[in-house]
Amino acid sequence: MKITVIGAGHVGATAAHRIAEKQLANTVVLLDIVEGIPQGKALDMYESGPVGLFDTMVFGTNDYSDTADSDIVLITAGLARKPGMSREDLLMKNAAIVREVTDQVMQYSKNPIIIMVSNPLDIMTHVGYVRSKLPKERILGMAGVLDSARFRSFIAKELNVSMQDINAFVLGGHGDSMVPVVKYTSVAGIPLTELLPQQTIDQLVERTRKGGAEIVNYLKDGSAYYAPAASCVEMIDAIVNDRKRILPCSALLEGQYGIDNIFIGAPVKLGKNGIEQILEINLDKPEIEALRKSAAIVEENCNNLAPLLA
Ligand SMILES: NC(=O)c1ccc[n+]([C@@H]2O[C@H](COP(=O)([O-])OP(=O)(O)OC[C@H]3O[C@@H](n4cnc5c(N)ncnc54)[C@H](O)[C@@H]3O)[C@@H](O)[C@H]2O)c1
C-alpha cells in the first residue's frame, strides 16, 4: 500500500505522521511545492519510527514521479483561511492549485482513490473529479467526519460522558450551511433529544457550524489540523482495511436527496473500492431543505469555476 499526501503543511504533515504511526501503508510519500519542507518533515517522521514503533517508509519530495502508482492520494495543498475569511474566499486560488495538483497526480497514478481536503471542500472535490476523470466511487472529500467529530466532542463535554458513546451525523456542504442531523444523533443509542433541552442542542449545533472559524480565530494565521488530520486517517483506515464504515463524506450525488451532479456530504459506505454505497436516509422536511440549500451554494460556486475546469 502506497499513500501519497500532497501538501506538507499543517494538515498534510499531521496526517502523514498518523498514517505512518498506524502503519496503514508500507510507503508514505509527502509532496509539497516548497523545496526542503517535505524532505525535512518526512525524514523527521521516519526517525520517530524506533520510538513510535512503526516501520513505515516515509519520504518527502517535490517530484510527482515519486508518487507513481499510489493507491490513495490525500490532497491538502492550498491556502488556509485567516480570521474574517470564509472558506469560499479561498475558491479561485485553491481551485487553480487543486487543478494543477490533480493533473500531476494522474500523470503517475492510473487508478488511485483521491481524498480531497483543500477548501472550499465540496467544490475542490468537484474540481478533482472533473480533472482526474476517476470513477465517482474513487474521489471523495473529507469534512463530514470532522464536523461530526466536533459535534460529538461538544455533546460529550456537555453531558460529561465518553466521546465513544456518541453517534452523530453532520451532512451537507462544509460551510456555514452544513446540516447537523439531530434526529440521528444519540448517546449509547439514546436519542440526544431525550438527554438535552432543545435550547442546548441548538447551541451545540451552532457551535459545530462555526467550529472551523472558532479555531481560526484562536490561531489567527491558519486553520485547524489535529482533528482534520485524524478525520482523514479514519477515512483512510476504512479504505485500507476494507472496513465498510458508514461515514459522512463529500460524494457525488446523482439524484439522492433530490440533488444531482453535486459533491456534498452524505452518509457513505467506505471500503477498499472507495465509496461502495451512498445511503439515502429518511430526513425531516427542514433537514432536506437545508441540505438542498447547502447543495445550491456548492452548485453556484462550481458554475463560477466552469472556465477553470475546462
Ligand atoms: N476539509 C476540511 O475539513 C479541512 C480541514 C482543515 C483544513 N482544510 C484545508 O486544507 C488546506 C490545507 O490546510 P493546512 O492547514 O495544511 O495549510 P498549510 O498552509 O499549513 O499547508 C498547505 C501546504 O500546501 C502547499 N502547497 C501550496 N500550493 C501547492 C502546490 N501547487 N503543490 C503542492 N503543494 C502546495 C503549501 O506549500 C503548504 O505546505 C486548506 O485549504 C484548508 O482550508 C480543510
Ligand SMILES: O=C(O)C[C@H](O)C(=O)O
Ligand atoms: O475552518 C477552516 O477553514 C478549515 C477547516 O475547514 C475546518 O473546518 O477546520
